[in-house]
Amino acid sequence: MDVTYENTAQTVRTDKGVLRYHEAGDGPPLILLHGSGIGVNGWRNFGGNLSGLAEHFHCYILEFPGFGASDPIPGSHPVLTAVASVVRFMDALAVESAAMIGNSMGGVVGAMVALAHPARVDKLVTVGGVGTNIFSPGPSEGTRLLREFADNPSREALIRWLHCMVFDPKWVTDDLIAERWQAATQPAALQTLQAMYGSKAAALQQQSEAQSKVPPYWSMLHKVQCPTLLVWGADDRQCPLDMAQIPLRLIPDAELHVLSNCGHWVFLEAKQKFERISVEFLQR
Numbered sequence: 001m002d003v004t005y006e007n008t009a010q011t012v013r014t015d016k017g018v019l020r021y022h023e024a025g026d027g028p029p030l031i032l033l034h035g036s037g038i039g040v041n042g043w044r045n046f047g048g049n050l051s052g053l054a055e056h057f058h059c060y061i062l063e064f065p066g067f068g069a070s071d072p073i074p075g076s077h078p079v080l081t082a083v084a085s086v087v088r089f090m091d092a093l094a095v096e097s098a099a100m101i102g103n104s105m106g107g108v109v110g111a112m113v114a115l116a117h118p119a120r121v122d123k124l125v126t127v128g129g130v131g132t133n134i135f136s137p138g139p140s141e142g143t144r145l146l147r148e149f150a151d152n153p154s155r156e157a158l159i160r161w162l163h164c165m166v167f168d169p170k171w172v173t174d175d176l177i178a179e180r181w182q183a184a185t186q187p188a189a190l191q192t193l194q195a196m197y198g199s200k201a202a203a204l205q206q207q208s209e210a211q212s213k214v215p216p217y218w219s220m221l222h223k224v225q226c227p228t229l230l231v232w233g234a235d236d237r238q239c240p241l242d243m244a245q246i247p248l249r250l251i252p253d254a255e256l257h258v259l260s261n262c263g264h265w266v267f268l269e270a271k272q273k274f275e276r277i278s279v280e281f282l283q284r
Contacts, residue, residue: 003051005043008061014088017071021089022047022061025054028122029098030282032061033086033106035129036078036196037165038149038158039180039189041067045103049267052275056283057099062089064109066192068183078192082109083116090120097122099282103267104129104239111247112217114224124228125278127266128236131243132218142238142264143197150198153190155181167235167263221250228254229281231274233262255281 008022022043030053034045042061053059063069064082073081086109090098099122102110107126114121133140139147142164149157158181162172183189195201228251232244241258248256257277262269 003047003054005047008050012089012092014092016073016084016088017065019065019071019085019089019092020063020069022050023059024050025057025059027057028282029095030057030059031086031090031095031098031100032059033082033100033102033109034061034064034067035102035104035106035127036067036193037104037146038161038193039183041069041183043069044179044183045106046101046267048271049275052271053101053279056279060089060093060095060098062086066188066195068186068189072188072192078196079105079108079112082106083112086110086113087117087120096120099123099125101125101127101278102129103127104264108217111221111224111228114226114228115217115220118225121226123282124224124226125231125281126228126247127231127274128233128239128243128264130218130221130230131239131246132216133240133243134245135242136240139202140238140240146193146197147199147202149184150190150194150196150201153185158184164237165264166269167233167261168269171265171268218246218250221247222252224251224254226253227281229278230254230256231266231277232256232258233264233266233269234258234260235262236264238264 003024008024010023032046034042042063046061066072097120100110107129110124145161259270267274
C-alpha cells in the first residue's frame with residue numbers, strides 16, 4: 001500500500017483542542033503511539049511502518065499534544081496528557097476498543113490506558129520503555145543525553161542523542177539531523193521536551209515521587225488484562241534490556257522478543273522483523 005504524509009493526514013476536534021493523526025488501511029483498528037525525544041512525532045516514528053501494517057489493520061498514528069502537531073495542553077505532564085488524549089481520540093472517532101503499538105513513551109501510555117480503561121485495549125505491543133531499570137544505571141545514557149539537550153539545545157547534542165538511539169550509525173543521516181533539528185527547536189516541542197527531561201523538571205519529579213502516595217505505574221502492571229508483546233533491541237541505550245524484566249514478570253499474559261544488533265528504534269533498524277512479529281502477535 002502506497003501511503004504518504006499528505007494522503008493519510010487527518011484532524012479531529014475534541015473538547016480540548018484538535019488532535020492530528022494519520023489513517024490508512026482496513027480491518028481491525030490499530031492505534032500507534034509515538035515516543036518522546038528530540039524532534040519526535042507520530043509520523044517520524046511510524047510513518048515508515050504504516051504501509052506494511054495497513055495491509056492488515058485500520059491504522060491510526062496519533063499525534064500527542066505538545067509535540068508540534070496536535071494542539072498543546074499546558075499545565076499537565078506530557079505523559080498524562082498523552083494518556084488522556086488516547087481516550088479522547090477513541091471517543092471522537094467512535095473506536096470502542098483497539099490494539100495498540102507504543103514506542104518507548106508510547107508503550108508506557110498504552111500500558112497506562114490498559115490499566116485505567118482495560119476494555120479499550122485489545123492487545124498491546126510495546127517497543128522498549130515499559131518498566132524500570134534493575135541492573136543498568138538510571139537515568140540511562142539516552143536519558144542523560146536528552147537532559148543535556150533540554151538544558152542546552154545544540155546540533156551537537158542532538159547528534160549525540162541520535163547515535164544513542166541506533167545500533168548502526170548509518171541511520172543517522174544528514175537529512176535526519178536536519179529534520180530533527182528543525183522540529184526540536186519549535187517552541188511547543190522544546191517546551192514539552194524540557195517538561196519531561198530538563199534538569200529542573202527532573203528535580204521536581206523526584207520530589208513529587210518522594211511525596212506521592214500513588215505507586216509508579218510499573219508496579220501496577222500485574223493489573224494489565226490484555227495480551228502484551230514486549231519488543232526490545234538488545235543494544236538499547238535509551239531503555240536498557242533489563243527494564244523488560246519487570247513487565248515480563250508482572251503482566252499476566254506477556255512475552256518478550258529481543259532483536260540483536262538493534263538499538264532503541266526497533267521499528268527502524270529491524271523494520272521487516274518488527275512488522276512481521278507485531279502482525280503475527282496481533283492476528284494470533
